[in-house]
Amino acid sequence: MIDVHYWPTNNGIKVTILLEELGIPYRIVPVNLGRGDQFADDFLAISPNxxxxxxxxxEPSGGGPALSVFESAAILFYLAEKEGRFWPQDDVHARYEIVQWVVWQAANQGPKFGERGHFAQVPESAGDQSYARRRFDDEVHRLYGVLNNRLYDRRYVAGDTYTIADIAAYPYTMSWRQQGIDLDEFRYVRRWFEEISARPGVQRGLAVTAGPPEDPASLSAEELERRRGILFNQRARPAP
Incomplete structure (x- = not known):
């Protein structure tokens, strides 16, 4: 059984999409990010970041004790390798074509899109954010161009076959409107996006939840203050 410590963010969605595409059993273990579950000691034992x-x-391959994996890209590699799907192991060229694009997503698309979303929400009271907004607006646009140029002469990100490279990149393109992107400018991304969106496994992965949404109005002032204290302006956690 695969226990998935999960909240429905883009990185979490990558994992549920792959699991649904693979058709293997798994169990959702909610990690309420707004509540700060990610800082609990038992969660840090499996996800030290x-x-x-x-x-x-x-039930890892080869037996032995339970195996934990953190970081969404590493999880995609692990599951695809274990199940022998969406990441070929017998062709070094195809294998590293996929590796490059999963790492591109984890090192470029994910962080830059995340920074763009962050600075778009910073209130004016925090000071002039125009430089940061322009920087990350431009970078998001550039990365859509990278993906578009990649897809103009191939059906999927890593070639003619659907792989974990597509699963990694797709969730970050779902909010293209909110990202200030005109998808008509990137017609090869649009074609790819529409094809991936229509896959039943993708639709099932997107439908996974971590329980009913929380009503912020139900939280006490003390709880809101506690959350602000642990969620914002985080610094290094002291070693034991």
């Missing part, structure tokens, strides 16, 4: 998602495979 106190970020979600993480998985625990209770």
């Amino acid at each position: 106190n970020r979600m998602p993480a998985i625990v495979d209770t």
Whole structure:
């Protein structure tokens, strides 16, 4: 069984999409990011960067004790390798074509899109954010261009076959309107996006939840203050 420590963010969605595409059993273990579950000691034991998602495979290949994996890209590699799908192991060229694009997503698309979203929400009271907004607006636009140029002469990100490279990149393109992107400018991305969106496994992965949404109005002033204290302006956690 795969236990998925999960909240429905873009990085979490990558994992549920792959699991649904693979058709293997898994169990959702909610990690309420707004509540600060990611800082709990038991979660840090499997995800030392106190970020979600993480998985625990209770039946790893070859037997032995349960195996935990954190970081969404590493989880995609692990599951695809274990199940022998969406990441070929017998062709070094195809294998590293996929590796490059999964790493591109994890090192470029994800962080830059995330920074763009962050600075777009910073209130004016925090000071002039125009430089940061322009920088990350431009970078998001540039990265859509990278993906578009990649897809103009191939069906999928890593070639003619759907792989974990597509699964990694797709969730970050779902909010293209909110990202200030005109998808008509990137017609090859649009074609790819529409094809991936229509896959039943993708639709099932997107439908996974971590329970009913929380009503902020139900939280006490003390709880809101506690959350602000642990969620914002984080610094290094002291070693034991």
